[in-house]
Amino acid sequence: MESKDALASYIENVSLFAVGILLLLFPLFMLTITTDSFTLPKQILLGGVVFLILVLFGIKSLIKSQVVIRRTPFDLPLVLLVIVVLASSLFAVNRADSLISFVTFLSAVLSFFVIVTTARDKNSPLLLATSLVVGGGLVSILGILSFFKIYLLPFAFAKSQLFTPFGSLLDQFLYLAFLLPLVFYLARPALKLTRVKSQASETVVGPESAKGKGNAIAFAVCAVFIVVGILVSGYLLLKTPPASGGLLMLPYETGFQTGFAAISQDTGRIFQGFILGSGYGTYITDFTRFKQPVYNQNDALWNLTFFRSSSFILELLATTGVAGVLIFIFLLFKIFKNRFILGLTFIAIAASILLPFSFTILALFFILLGLASAIRGSTAKAHSEGFEDVELQLVALQKGLISFDPTPGRQKSTALPAIIFALIVIITGLVGYFGVKYIISDITFQQSLIAASQNNGAVTYEKQASAISIFPYRDAYYRIFSQTNLALANSLASAQSQGSSPSAQTQQTILTLIQQSINSGRTSITYGPQTMLNWQNLASIYRSLIGFGQNADQFAILANQQAVALDPNNPQEYINLGGIYYQIGQWDNAIRQFQIAAALKPNLANAYYNLGHALQEKGDLNSALAQYEAVQRLVASDKPNLDRISAELDALKKRIAGNITEGPNPSSEEPLGVKQPETQLPPQNPPVEIPPPSGTPTPTPKENR
Secondary structure, eight states: OHHHHHHHHHHHHHHHHHHHHHHHHTTTOOOSSSSSSSHHHHHHHHHHHHHHHHHHHHHHHHHHTSEEEEEOTTHHHHHHHHHHHHHHHHTOSSHHHHHHHHHHHHHHHHHHHHHHHHOOSSSHHHHHHHHHHHHHHHHHHHHHHHHTTOOOSOOGGGSSTTOOTTSOHHHHHHHHHHHHHHHHHHHHHHHSOEEEEOSSOEEEEOSSSHHHHHHHHHHHHHHHHHHHHHHHHHHHHHHSOGGGTSOOOOOHHHHHHHHHHHTTOOTTOHHHHHHHOSOTTOHHHHHHHHOOGGGGGOTTTTTOOOSSOSSHHHHHHHHHHHHHHHHHHHHHHHHHTOHHHHHHHHHHHHHHHHSOOOHHHHHHHHHHHHHHHHHHHTSTTTGGGTOEEEEEEEOOTBTBSEEEESSTTSOOOSHHHHHHHHHHHHHHHHHHHHHHHHHHHHHHHHHHHHHHHTTOHHHHHHHHHHHHHHSTTOHHHHHHHHHHHHHHHHHHHHTSOTTOOOOHHHHHHHHHHHHHHHHHHHHHHHHOTTOHHHHHHHHHHHHHTBTTBTTHHHHHHHHHHHHHHHSTTOHHHHHHHHHHHHHTTOHHHHHHHHHHHHHHOTTOHHHHHHHHHHHHHHTOHHHHHHHHHHHHHHTTTOHHHHHHHHHHHHHHHHHHHTSOSSOOOOOOSSSSSOOOOSOOOOOOSSOBOOOOOOOOOOOOSOOOO
């Protein structure tokens, strides 16, 4: 028995140490071998430690033949929130993306349970709080030094005033701000004397020990660094232009509108969308489908796609529906009932209502809630406030399946510990199996991007194909791989000297690459049918094959129409579609699409420019002249484009006057230029047979044009 107790105690110490290391390294952890150097490494770290500790908990329960957990007032709302997020992911149209996001959400919520179960004695919460605060302090120091152009890290991307280990100044600002109440709570004994009661009298003393006084002073110093870090982060956030890493947020009116539209206007799944939303982690589909034309009036944001809403609670509304929002409000209600917990989390709560949450900030929200619960659970008032250690037991069915015994410690059957351990192993095994494949795939794909930057097409192709075979569930991989195949095919076709025919082997290689490009583009739609980018990508592939493949023009139009259906108020999508019609000489259809683009954004010069050229090609020169004049007014402050349109305008006037018979050559430079395909394979006679687009997205119910 003593050896079992010693082993269980060792496991508890290892678990506590692991959580402490996690909280220390979490804000600092970065990797350069993954496609995302900032967020994905933190997801790996958090998920790895959390599931490791769950396995250790299962082993300890088997050793002690009992399952002891700490109950808190927040257990029920958190469990319900996990269930709703899982349900929204399972019923999401973009199910693969949503389930991947759910796993990261699950690891963030589990961090709460890991902390409150691991830190059950009096001193453990202080150790974990110290790790969390020191990690935040180190982030602050890095930020302060970077601000003064003192760069400690060897990475090239870290040698910038704007560098942050979060990859986002807003995330750094929020992370440090969330820690403020905790660090001031820990530093309070150094700021004023506290009263402690002895049995005989009440005396005014300092902290309980000199060591405690020293700790409080250390926390006070850390508080100073964190405050300065917040000020530096806030200053840079407001000073830096959004395009360079400054504050960039979706306007609240758009966040409200897309959130409520997602739960009320999702054709074909009204009830499901109302209850469970579009699927956790898939806000981009709600943004593209439901943003209103008024959004185009914001010249700084109109051409940007947002992956997060204006605030976390608005994103929950869109992606998890009414059920997700109500349960989150239930959690906030539970927090508001406990003044101590509220005191340590009030900044995080306010931020969840007002600001968007990345994974890192969401994880910190649950970590901070868990740490506050662990601290409160170690006080004398813990039991009366709902914090208590309980032992789970299997009981007779008429009394329920599992009961909570508030007096843990008695010898029990090993049946329940064995069942709990088996469940933990199964869940950890599933998450670990797919998680490791996901990570290896991501690292491999990053190697392909490095090869692409070095113009090594063979290695790029090989690594991307390998990444997809390892983890074949990410639509973005297929989307990029399709363009890699198309670029390689175009490179081979362009390498042939003019007038010569490629060898049979080269021709077969070109056809194989094109087929793989189309198949990859179509597969991306299979995994992300409501992602506009996937349809836009497939349309660009088919457009590049016009003249090369049979019916490529019609397939390009069909795919682009699906992209329009998923982003109906984006003028650029209509310019893309109009560009296809222009390319195949359907002037009336092209004119119609360019007119819609101009109506959606009346100050978009390129819409009028494309419209003018379509009218000119049709022969309506006077109408084309009016469009060119509109372009001239819109680019009056842009000298290069003004010179270009002025020259074309003069040439058109001469043509109208009968001085010349041909119009000017259309400009292909941005921002003015007739929309052209990025790549174009040489014509093939007879055209090659290619497969049509497959899959149909859920149409947007209301298209405001």
